[in-house]
Amino acid sequence: MIRIVIALSLLVGALDFRYYRRRMRSRRRGVRVPFIVFAAATDLLPLIAGGLFGLLPDNSTATVAAAMWLFYVYLLTVLPRLAFYFFQHFGLARTGAAAAGLTAVLLVWGAVYARTSYAVNEVEVRSERLPEGFDGLRIVHFSDLHIGTLVHPEREMKRLVRTVDALRPDLVVFTGDLVNIRYTELDSAAMRILSQLRAPLGVVSNIGNHDTGVYVKDTLALPVEVNTDSLVARQRRMGWRLPDNETEYLVRGGDTITLSGISFDPAFRRERHDRNVGMNIGATYEGVSRTPYNITLSHLPQLWDRIRELGYGDLTLSGHVHAMQIKARIGKWRFSPARLFYKRWSGRYDEEGSTLYINDGIGYVGFPMRLGAYPEITVITLRR
Known part of the structure; x- marks a missing residue:
């Protein structure tokens, strides 16, 4: 930049x-x-x-x-x-x-106007691997809230919660960058508002690069590990779950699927915008069978190829890119400065029976503006 x-x-x-x-x-x-x-x-x-x-x-x-x-x-x-x-x-x-x-x-x-004009996008994902008990599951996906840069944080978060609640989700997932610089942005007011998000299968969160404290300059006063641990603790106090490079099991209608979370590794800060990021993600799936349908939360969409190579990620949900907050669409053709830097940068991608969805995020970094890349809430319905 x-x-x-x-x-x-x-x-x-x-x-x-x-x-x-x-x-x-x-x-x-x-x-x-x-x-x-x-x-x-x-x-x-x-x-x-x-x-x-x-x-x-x-x-x-x-x-x-x-x-x-x-x-x-x-x-x-x-x-x-x-x-x-x-x-x-x-x-x-x-x-x-x-x-x-x-x-x-x-x-x-x-x-x-566009900075806070939410786009609710409905997506249907079909897979023969999906068990019958999860047919029709509604997942509401949002990402990149960046609380510290919101102009009116409480107002904007209350509207977000109302919008998500009205969509009647079975599962809510957030794919990283809850804060912009430090964990204290998730203060008591923000925790009170965001803890109102509810779903039968819960709210599951992911750690993004901005959540790890790598942009804090005075790391003597606030070490990176302390920042991340404090942010995770506050989210858990809100009732959110954070699979930290691990996999959990979801049960519905007598059937089971797996839900994995890949946390951003601060060691790869300089590679975060590269087309390929060499993070070792194997520990996330250690001991996890490839037989059940798998949903993976990965803040970085660049990890999708590696996730599929390991045999997981029937559905991978990501954020991070924001479509660089500028996007133009004419019919099926889309353009954003993001496509100059990323192999996959916004929306849905299907390859070899697997699906990646990159949410354009809610908040904003760099500049408080969005053109075409509206703040997005995605409703994903799973079908057999």
Whole structure:
């Protein structure tokens, strides 16, 4: 992400300089100076802010939220300029101005409306391996809440709970990144709200990379292990179950299936966005028969190939990607910046009788905005 921001800043800076030389240099001082100040301030904003935040001893929740909004302001000032410069290059200045205005409107719409406009997606997954007792099982899947970056956390979580409850799930699963930086984001108010999630087969949670404390700078004050253990303990106090690299058994109608949870390994922090992540996941299935139908919760969708190689994951549920909070769809064609980095990045994938579903998440990181990649709640119905 840092490399992308630096490249974007250099690109926009070069285009600003080009526009200044061609269009602004001959203008009067009262026009030239404000342009120079505005362009320089906005082009350098992420670099200056990044340097200042880098000097802070720790990443507090307030600091990260401030950085997120500063980056949004940066996008709001830079992306419309890029749209204008593109059309202006072809002599279409008026079209460029209109494109710049439309870009700004979309960015504001994404932050004000789309950011909290839930999409409830219904998915049916069929498998001959599913036992009769689980035919018709309704799983409600959500992911990536990132409590610390929610603008109105209590309001947004209450709405989430109401929405999930109205879907009448048999099982609720959450696939990681409950918090953004540290376990204290799951405070007493958040615990009280989220503990209201109910389902006959319970609420099962997964540990994501943001849950492990790897983004805490002052690890002397809050060691990674203490952060993770504290977050797990608070979730269990809410009544949630967390299979931590282990497998549990679900019983319904006299039949049994297995439910496995793969926790993110902090040692693989730098690989979290790679197309392939070399985590050793064998312990999760140790002593577990391959005969029963298996549901695996894995925050990282990149582990799906390895899960299937081991003979599990009839259904694998993941999050992590958020579709990078930007997604366009035309018919069956989909595009997101995420597809440049991930082999599988949003929605449903079927291969060799197994299904992977990547939920686009509820919260947001980097910038408080979603375009096309609406916060998602998935209802998965299992069928024989």
